[in-house]
Amino acid sequence: MKFFELREHHATYKLLDCGAGPSSFAAEQTALGWDVTAVDPTYALDETEIRASVRGGVEWMRGIMVDEKDRFCWDFYGDVDRVMKLRQEALDLFLSDYEEGKRCGRYRAGALPVLDFAPRTFDLALCSHLLFIYSDYLDLEFHLRALIELGRVAKETRVFPLMNIDGQRSPYVSAVLDRLGDAGLDASLEPVDFEFQKGATSMLVVRDNRSPDC
Ligand SMILES: C[S@@+](CC[C@H](N)C(=O)[O-])C[C@H]1O[C@@H](n2cnc3c(N)ncnc32)[C@H](O)[C@@H]1O
Numbered sequence: 001m002k003f004f005e006l007r008e009h010h011a012t013y014k015l016l017d018c019g020a021g022p023s024s025f026a027a028e029q030t031a032l033g034w035d036v037t038a039v040d041p042t043y044a045l046d047e048t049e050i051r052a053s054v055r056g057g058v059e060w061m062r063g064i065m066v067d068e069k070d071r072f073c074w075d076f077y078g079d080v081d082r083v084m085k086l087r088q089e090a091l092d093l094f095l096s097d098y099e100e101g102k103r104c105g106r107y108r109a110g111a112l113p114v115l116d117f118a119p120r121t122f123d124l125a126l127c128s129h130l131l132f133i134y135s136d137y138l139d140l141e142f143h144l145r146a147l148i149e150l151g152r153v154a155k156e157t158r159v160f161p162l163m164n165i166d167g168q169r170s171p172y173v174s175a176v177l178d179r180l181g182d183a184g185l186d187a188s189l190e191p192v193d194f195e196f197q198k199g200a201t202s203m204l205v206v207r208d209n210r211s212p213d214c
Contacts, residue, residue: 014123016154189204
């Protein structure tokens with residue numbers, strides 16, 4: 001909720017969480033009556049396979065937080081152990097919802113830059129810790145194609161954070177701001193009331209301002 005400045009009125013929105021992974025947003029918000037669809041390539045796996053695939057990533061994340069503690073702002077989480085505890089709770093919540101959610105179509109296997117949804121299926125698409133953070137592996141063309149695709153399936157898209165894995169602003173942010181206009185999308189940066197990677201206090205917002213007939 002804090003990554004994306006979500007508020008109570010978003011409860012009426014049709015939401016997409018893209019690159020949702022083993023996170024608990026869809027499970028928690030569905031329990032509150034929200035309409036959330038989560039997409040990730042790992043949703044082709046079953047529960048046991050997902051649990052196994054998460055293990056290495058969690059240890060890697062812990063290593064970075066311990067070794068480079070000063071790169072993070074600890075106001076929200078407190079310390080590394082609390083991040084790990086919340087991460088585990090999120091994983092457990094997600095997995096407890098996973099098989100049933102898959103049957104209902106809440107968790108769908110899929111991958112950017114091509115999504116299997118009709119235009120404007122969603123009011124708002126969310127994408128956290130996938131775009132920009134892996135700028136060393138996903139190039140600018142991938143970012144542009146992914147954001148244009150999210151802009152096709154959702155009226156608005158929010159992306160957070162805008163840092164790469166080393167804690168520097170991704171070099172693709174300014175290029176994306178410059179070039180999404182060519183695709184008929186308005187892109188801007190808006191502040192968020194959350195900071196974990198130091199300096200990561202804004203999200204990218206992409207809006208499709210074309211008429212519905214375009
Ligand atoms: C670091 S995790 C972030 C998970 C969650 N959004 C969060 O913030 O906790 C990145 C996720 O992106 C997924 N992913 C990788 N490539 C993708 C793609 N091309 N399209 C959508 N998701 C992708 C991975 O499977 C992984 O679950």
